[in-house]
Amino acid sequence: MTTATLSRWDRFRESFLWYSFKRDKVAIASFVVLVLMLLAAIFAPLLAPTNPYDLAQINIMNSELPPIGMQGADSAFPLGTDAQGRDMLSTILYGTRVSLLIGFGAVVLQAALGILFGLLAGYLGGRVDSILMRIADVQLSFSTLMVAIIVGAVFKASFGNLMFGEIAIYMLIFIIGVAEWPQIARTVRASVLAEKKKEYVDAAKVMGFRTNRIMFRHILPNTLSPIFVIATVQIANAIISEAALSFLGLGMPETQPSLGSLIKSGFDYIQSGSWWITLIPGLVLVVLVLVINLLGDWLRDVMNPRLYKG
Amino acid sequence: MLAFLVQRISQAALVMFVISVIAFSIQDGLGDPLQEMVGMSVSMEEREALREELGLNDPKLVQYLRFAGNAIQGDLGNSYFYGKPTLEVIADHLPATLELVIGASLIILLLSVPIGVYAAIRPQAWLAKFFMGVSTVGISIPVFLTAIVLIQIYSIGVNVEWFPVETGWGQWLNGALSTEGGLPSYGRGENLTHLFGTWYSGFFTESGLMHLVLPCVSLASIMLPLFIRLIRAEMMEVLQSDYIRYARAKGLSAGRINFLHALKNTMLPVITVGGVQIGVMVAYTILTETVFQWPGVGLMFLEAITRSDIPLIVAYLMVVGLIFVVTNTLVDLVYGLVNPTVKLTGKKA
Numbered sequence: 001m002t003t004a005t006l007s008r009w010d011r012f013r014e015s016f017l018w019y020s021f022k023r024d025k026v027a028i029a030s031f032v033v034l035v036l037m038l039l040a041a042i043f044a045p046l047l048a049p050t051n052p053y054d055l056a057q058i059n060i061m062n063s064e065l066p067p068i069g070m071q072g073a074d075s076a077f078p079l080g081t082d083a084q085g086r087d088m089l090s091t092i093l094y095g096t097r098v099s100l101l102i103g104f105g106a107v108v109l110q111a112a113l114g115i116l117f118g119l120l121a122g123y124l125g126g127r128v129d130s131i132l133m134r135i136a137d138v139q140l141s142f143s144t145l146m147v148a149i150i151v152g153a154v155f156k157a158s159f160g161n162l163m164f165g166e167i168a169i170y171m172l173i174f175i176i177g178v179a180e181w182p183q184i185a186r187t188v189r190a191s192v193l194a195e196k197k198k199e200y201v202d203a204a205k206v207m208g209f210r211t212n213r214i215m216f217r218h219i220l221p222n223t224l225s226p227i228f229v230i231a232t233v234q235i236a237n238a239i240i241s242e243a244a245l246s247f248l249g250l251g252m253p254e255t256q257p258s259l260g261s262l263i264k265s266g267f268d269y270i271q272s273g274s275w276w277i278t279l280i281p282g283l284v285l286v287v288l289v290l291v292i293n294l295l296g297d298w299l300r301d302v303m304n305p306r307l308y309k310g
Numbered sequence: 311m312l313a314f315l316v317q318r319i320s321q322a323a324l325v326m327f328v329i330s331v332i333a334f335s336i337q338d339g340l341g342d343p344l345q346e347m348v349g350m351s352v353s354m355e356e357r358e359a360l361r362e363e364l365g366l367n368d369p370k371l372v373q374y375l376r377f378a379g380n381a382i383q384g385d386l387g388n389s390y391f392y393g394k395p396t397l398e399v400i401a402d403h404l405p406a407t408l409e410l411v412i413g414a415s416l417i418i419l420l421l422s423v424p425i426g427v428y429a430a431i432r433p434q435a436w437l438a439k440f441f442m443g444v445s446t447v448g449i450s451i452p453v454f455l456t457a458i459v460l461i462q463i464y465s466i467g468v469n470v471e472w473f474p475v476e477t478g479w480g481q482w483l484n485g486a487l488s489t490e491g492g493l494p495s496y497g498r499g500e501n502l503t504h505l506f507g508t509w510y511s512g513f514f515t516e517s518g519l520m521h522l523v524l525p526c527v528s529l530a531s532i533m534l535p536l537f538i539r540l541i542r543a544e545m546m547e548v549l550q551s552d553y554i555r556y557a558r559a560k561g562l563s564a565g566r567i568n569f570l571h572a573l574k575n576t577m578l579p580v581i582t583v584g585g586v587q588i589g590v591m592v593a594y595t596i597l598t599e600t601v602f603q604w605p606g607v608g609l610m611f612l613e614a615i616t617r618s619d620i621p622l623i624v625a626y627l628m629v630v631g632l633i634f635v636v637t638n639t640l641v642d643l644v645y646g647l648v649n650p651t652v653k654l655t656g657k658k659a
Contacts, residue, residue: 138325138328141586141589141634141638142589142631142634143589143590143592143593145590145593145594146589146590146592146593146630149593149596150627153611153615153623154336154340156615157340157615157618157620157623158339158340236450240450240452243452243454244452244453244454244597247452247454247597247600248596248597248600248612249612249616250615263454263455263458267458267601270458270461270462270466271466273466275462275466278458279458279459279462282455282458282459285452285455286447286450286451286455289450289451289452290446290447290450293446293449293450294446297446
């Protein structure tokens with residue numbers, strides 16, 4: 001057991017991935033920032049001074065206090081408070097947690113759909129391929145954000161405000177996952193088309209393996225690196241989509257805010273001079289998305305997969 | 311060419327058919343016209359009779375055909391909130407959105423071509439690297455956040471007092487980082503010029519133009535990085551090709567090669583992507599219009615959602631669907647015309 005893990009670790013240290021990571025300062029910095037943010041999000045309940053979901057801990061008298069360093073600041077609230085008197089640091093920690101959860105969840109869902117449909121379209125070809133890819137084309141031409149907004153609007157109209165607020169996390173994962181599957185499906189299909197012609201697939205066919213086994217056990221592992229690259233970028237896209245939906249009021253409710261709904265609730269107070277309620281969560285959102293995008297760029301350069309152009 | 315035309319148009323018709331089915335099922339599943347027409351006091355029998363009269367008890371297929379027939383004739387029902395035909399409501403709001411898109415497109419066109427070409431010709435220059443760095447950051451900033459930051463800086467104003475005033479440097483830094491504000495961030499302004507029909511334009515008065523600045527810059531900011539990167543990538547590819555080398559060997563001037571020979575072939579893929587992006591921009595107009603309370607179709611759609619104005623939601627869906635399908639088909643056709651190497655018929659490669 002120990003020798004197996006050790007050799008795997010050694011293999012990783014010998015790999016080109018690790019070699020190029022060590023030499024890329026931007027990649028290292030992005031990775032460190034991302035890990036810090038992930039840790040902060042995971043341990044938010046331990047790190048946050050107050051629990052923003054707990055109404056008993058909120059005092060309306062503390063509302064709209066500015067962050068430390070400005071006049072009238074309270075040292076108990078390092079990043080100030082929002083209009084309801086919630087500690088901004090705590091709400092941002094919890095909000096990052098919600099945003100990341102939705103981002104990862106949506107990408108897991110779209111990867112599942114995208115891999116399934118991409119494999120089917122690429123390997124089976126023919127009519128299955130043209131139907132699936134036509135659907136993907138149409139959906140992409142409408143832009144994923146537009147599809148997400150429309151689906152979100154329909155869900156909200158049919159569930160009602162209160163009900164939608166309660167199940168908003170699952171709804172958002174579903175909406176963003178379904179709206180963005182074509183991106184991954186196209187990438188998978190493109191690499192399946194290249195893999196399909198190789199000899200190992202012919203060998204597997206001659207040996208009489210079933211189609212399912214060839215698709216999932218033989219071809220899929222060889223298409224993983226482009227999936228990995230595009231999934232990274234897709235997490236950033238999903239987080240932005242979630243923020244956009246929440247900003248439009250089609251996402252997380254204010255009682256259980258994500259970064260997007262924090263920005264939305266702060267926007268109502270920007271004219272009165274309370275810029276920190278909206279701009280600090282905004283900054284956190286931009287940093288989060290930026291480091292994921294930078295890591296995605298780096299992965300693309302290193303793995304150099306045949307990404308679908310367009 | 312004719313076969314290509316027929317193929318593309320029938321494909322567009324198919325997509326429009328699917329959109330209409332989706333729109334119909336939304337209307338059928340969510341809207342209850344009876345609820346809007348009659349009050350609480352109407353008895354069950356009368357309701358039932360009215361349902362029969364309105365044809366709500368007919369088979370779904372008959373109802374769909376009636377819906378599609380009316381839609382083709384330009385009748386998508388009445389808005390609950392505005393109390394007039396939904397298409398009229400959309401026509402009232404569409405000019406505002408179109409002006410937003412036109413303004414943003416102008417900014418994108420005027421900035422992305424020179425910057426993209428420059429970054430391709432001198433990829434190692436620090437200014438080019440700076441532009442590419444900014445565009446990477448730009449892609450990571452959601453459009454509504456750009457809009458909020460712009461409002462804070464140019465509308466509300468920033469008063470920086472971080473540095474000590476005693477030193478000359480501190481005072482200078484404070485002054486340099488502070489902004490006046492004052493640009494309008496709400497609505498379309500006054501004295502709009504009436505062009506025709508429902509189109510009131512903000513392009514011809516000072517107030518209208520001032521109100522256009524922040525929304526257009528915000529909307530442009532999300533597309534600009536994408537276009538800069540695209541133009542740079544395509545241009546770099548073109549600059550590697552044989553005919554450019556030949557032009558260089560012939561001793562043509564660099565300006566002539568770059569802007570006449572290379573740019574022509576660079577713009578081809580840019581046109582296709584650009585056409586598709588116009589559709590994508592519609593989604594971003596919803597966000598931009600929300601921030602700036604811009605009275606366009608995006609804000610109208612969002613308000614229709616909060617008011618559960620189902621006919622208006624459905625009509626918006628159909629109109630936006632039509633815009634998407636028409637632009638995509640036109641882009642396909644134009645691309646087929648200008649690029650003779652594209653396969654006109656048969657399956658996509």
